[in-house]
Amino acid sequence: MMQQLGIRALRPGPSGNEKDPNHANYDESKANPYPNIPDALTLDNGQKVTTAKLWWSERRPQIVAALEHDVYGAIPKNVPKVRWSVVAVDHEYVGGRPVIAKKILGHVDNSADPLIPVTIRMTLVTPADAKKPVPVLIMFGRSAFPAPNEPSADELDRINAALKTLLARQDPSLQKVFADHPAYDLAKPTPFVFPQFNADGDPPSTWELIAAGWGFASLDPTSYQADNGAGLTRGIIGLTNHGQPRTPEQWGALRAWAWGASRALDALKADPAVDGSRIGIEGVSRYGKAALVTMAFDQRFAMVLVGSSGKGGATLLRRNYGEAVESLTGGEYYWMAGNFLKYGASDATFGSKNPGDIPVDSNELIALCAPRLTFISYGIPEKGDAHWLDHQGSYMATVAASPVFTLLGVKGLGVSDDYHTAQMPPVNHGLLTGNLAWRQDDGGHTDAPNIKYFIQWADQHFSATAPEKHAAQ
Numbered sequence: 001m002m003q004q005l006g007i008r009a010l011r012p013g014p015s016g017n018e019k020d021p022n023h024a025n026y027d028e029s030k031a032n033p034y035p036n037i038p039d040a041l042t043l044d045n046g047q048k049v050t051t052a053k054l055w056w057s058e059r060r061p062q063i064v065a066a067l068e069h070d071v072y073g074a075i076p077k078n079v080p081k082v083r084w085s086v087v088a089v090d091h092e093y094v095g096g097r098p099v100i101a102k103k104i105l106g107h108v109d110n111s112a113d114p115l116i117p118v119t120i121r122m123t124l125v126t127p128a129d130a131k132k133p134v135p136v137l138i139m140f141g142r143s144a145f146p147a148p149n150e151p152s153a154d155e156l157d158r159i160n161a162a163l164k165t166l167l168a169r170q171d172p173s174l175q176k177v178f179a180d181h182p183a184y185d186l187a188k189p190t191p192f193v194f195p196q197f198n199a200d201g202d203p204p205s206t207w208e209l210i211a212a213g214w215g216f217a218s219l220d221p222t223s224y225q226a227d228n229g230a231g232l233t234r235g236i237i238g239l240t241n242h243g244q245p246r247t248p249e250q251w252g253a254l255r256a257w258a259w260g261a262s263r264a265l266d267a268l269k270a271d272p273a274v275d276g277s278r279i280g281i282e283g284v285s286r287y288g289k290a291a292l293v294t295m296a297f298d299q300r301f302a303m304v305l306v307g308s309s310g311k312g313g314a315t316l317l318r319r320n321y322g323e324a325v326e327s328l329t330g331g332e333y334y335w336m337a338g339n340f341l342k343y344g345a346s347d348a349t350f351g352s353k354n355p356g357d358i359p360v361d362s363n364e365l366i367a368l369c370a371p372r373l374t375f376i377s378y379g380i381p382e383k384g385d386a387h388w389l390d391h392q393g394s395y396m397a398t399v400a401a402s403p404v405f406t407l408l409g410v411k412g413l414g415v416s417d418d419y420h421t422a423q424m425p426p427v428n429h430g431l432l433t434g435n436l437a438w439r440q441d442d443g444g445h446t447d448a449p450n451i452k453y454f455i456q457w458a459d460q461h462f463s464a465t466a467p468e469k470h471a472a473q
Contacts, residue, residue, distance in 0.1 A: 001338040004248055006349030010341065013327035016388050024322050026387050034318040034356035035420065037397075040367040040404050052408050063368060064297070066360040071317075072293055073251035073337030075259055076240045080109035082120065084267040091128065092147040095207030098128035100273070101145050106263055108224070108236065116239045120260050121223040125206070126215035126273045135278035135462070136215040137305070138264055139205075140257065140287035143220040146206055150189055160185045198448045199383070200441075205451040212455045215274065219264050221257035221290060229334040236260070248338035254312065255337075257287070258294035265300060278302050278462060280373070284447050286335070288377075289313035296368035303373035305454050307447030310389040312336065314376050316362050318355045319393035322386070325355040363400035363419070366436075370401070371408040373461055375437040375454050377447040380427055384444030391440060395424045398438050410435040432457045 002010070014024035025031065040063065041049040049059045068074040088103040106120030121143040126134055151159060163186045168175045178184070195204055202208065209216045221227075225235035233243050236256050246252075251259070261281055269276035280303035283291035288309030295304035306314055311323040312335060328336055329344025343353045366374065376398050379385030400419040402412030411434030416422065425431060430439035430453055437457055441449040 001246065001248065001333070001341055005338065005342055005345075007341060007345045007347070008349075009347040010330045010344045011326045011346045013324050013330050013344075014322075016322075016386070024324065024388065025320050026322065028321070028392070031319055031321040031390075031393070033320050037316060037318055037361045037363055037400060037419070038359065040364045040401060041407065049407070055404065055407060060368065063360060063364045067296075067365060067368075069249055069337070070339050070343075070359055071312075071337060072255045073246075073339075074249055075251055075255060079236065079240050079259065080112070082106040082108050082263045082266070084270075088145075090145050090149050092125075092145065092149050094125065094146055094210045095203055097210050099125050099146075099210060100128050101125045101147075103143075103145065104267060106224075106260075106267065108239065110239055113239055113242055116234060116243060118224050118236050118239050120263060121220040122264050122267070123218045124215065124268065124271065124274075125210070125217070127210055127213060130213065130273065133273060133275040134213055134215045135280070135302075135458070136217055136268055136274050137209060137280045137282050137303075138217045138219050138261055138268070140219055140221050140261070140281075140283035140290055143218045143223070146218075151187075153189075156185070156187055156189065159187045163187065198446075199443045200449050202449065202452060205448050208451050208455060212459070214455065217264060217268060219261060221253075221260055221287065224260045225253050225256040227253060227286070227334075232334055246338055250337065252334055252336040252338075252340075254286075254290050254293050254335045255297075257290040258297060261290070261294045262298045262300075265298070269300075280304060280458070282307070282447070284308050285310070285445060286332075288447075289335070292365060292369070295372070295374065296365050299372070301372065303375070303458050304369060305375045305377060305447055305450070307377045307450075308379060308385050308389055308445050309376075309394070314362055314366060314394040314397055315390045316393040316397045317358055318361055319390055319396075320355075321390040321393055322388040323390065325358075361397070362394075363397040366397055366401035367404040369436075370405040371410040371435055373435055373437075373458055375439070375450070375457065377450040377454070378440045379443040379445060379449070380440065383442065386445070392424055395438060396420075396422050398436065402434075402436055405434065405436045412436045413438060435461065 015022050084106050086102050090101045092099050092101050102124045104122045108118035123143045164178050268274045281291045281294045282305040284307035288307040289312045292306045292313050295301050326344045329341045343358050346352050378391045381387045396419040399422040403417050405412035413436050414434050427440050427442050443449040
């Protein structure tokens with residue numbers, strides 16, 4: 001990619017170890033070398049956006065185009081179709097409540113390149129006693145049955161008897177082994193394990209969703225695009241490129257993970273147990289970035305919970321605090337479009353570029369979610385949500401995005417719109433009255449302590465107004 005772009009050298013990213021000579025900056029007085037960020041409500045020609053019509057017809061498409069070209073990449077036109085199938089259904093209990101769990105696979109058509117198989121793995125869990133379709137939160141992460149319904153004691157006895165008979169038939173000497181150890185069973189019930197409660201004592205997030213009458217879908221993004229650079233010639237990116245390297249404007253892993261979430265939404269909208277107008281997306285850390293990208297580009301999603309997303313997510317790219325643009329261009333470059341590398345270049349045929357040259361910033365990414373329900377979540381450094389993530393930079397971006405929500409007829413963050421002077425609210429003090437929300441909890445690198453606030457906040461908005469509907473971007 002560096003050769004394609006004419007880049008000879010990249011600036012090294014800062015170290016996360018504060019004892020290293022090249023440690024990241026954590027001095028707020030040095031955090032804003034480019035103090036003015038692009039205005040989401042100013043057209044490229046300098047004209048102010050004062051109407052919703054102008055936002056939808058001109059400004060939003062401009063931001064989308066810039067983010068695609070310079071930051072996250074564009075989805076190719078030739079992405080193959082996905083065929084979904086339910087391969088297993090299990091009746092389980094989550095938090096003591098009966099649920100129906102479905103293992104669902106998305107089979108991507110790889111007839112053009114049979115050597116590059118791509119399958120999307122997802123598990124959908126909905127309340128078994130629901131009287132009507134339920135809201136569903138797609139959660140980036142491991143896809144598996146949450147509480148598999150195991151055979152009863154009598155069924156396990158039958159299984160063990162059959163296994164012993166088959167093994168003894170294959171190896172008659174095992175008859176004596178089984179006779180000497182009559183209490184030994186080959187198949188045993190899974191030992192009871194106490195559930196992992198949140199640090200604040202709350203039940204697991206999935207329990208809270210089911211208890212609130214919601215469903216959830218665990219979507220494994222690495223099942224269709226690996227979280228590494230070597231995977232760029234495999235997975236859905238490699239399949240669309242026939243196993244060849246990307247071109248500079250093409251998508252990186254964040255956009256590919258978002259594409260998979262959109263295909264998951266396709267499948268969920270066809271499920272009668274799911275309220276297709278109330279499907280959301282959630283993720284933490286790199287998956288928090290992917291959740292925000294998903295929501296920004298696909299307007300069919302009704303809500304998003306963005307957990308501890310940092311650079312490439314909700315945090316301003318122009319901020320010099322913790323993780324830097326150079327951390328991405330020289331490290332997780334595969335998350336981004338190839339063109340993004342230009343902004344970490346120190347020596348190139350075009351000279352050099354820096355974060356101040358990026359034509360867009362994360363406030364505009366957040367603005368693309370308007371007017372839909374958008375919740376930005378963080379923890380605290382003392383519990384492991386590191387300074388590296390630049391919580392203040394994310395709050396500034398959220399404040400700067402708020403006027404777009406207001407323009408589109410909904411309440412934004414409900415605070416001053418001046419991001420230059422914006423200070424984060426106290427920990428555990430949420431801004432949860434508008435369609436754009438912020439809350440920093442006293443937990444770590446997880447959004448679990450904010451799940452209950454997210455559910456209550458979303459339910460209040462759903463009961464007050466019908467979700468906005470716009471064509472998918």
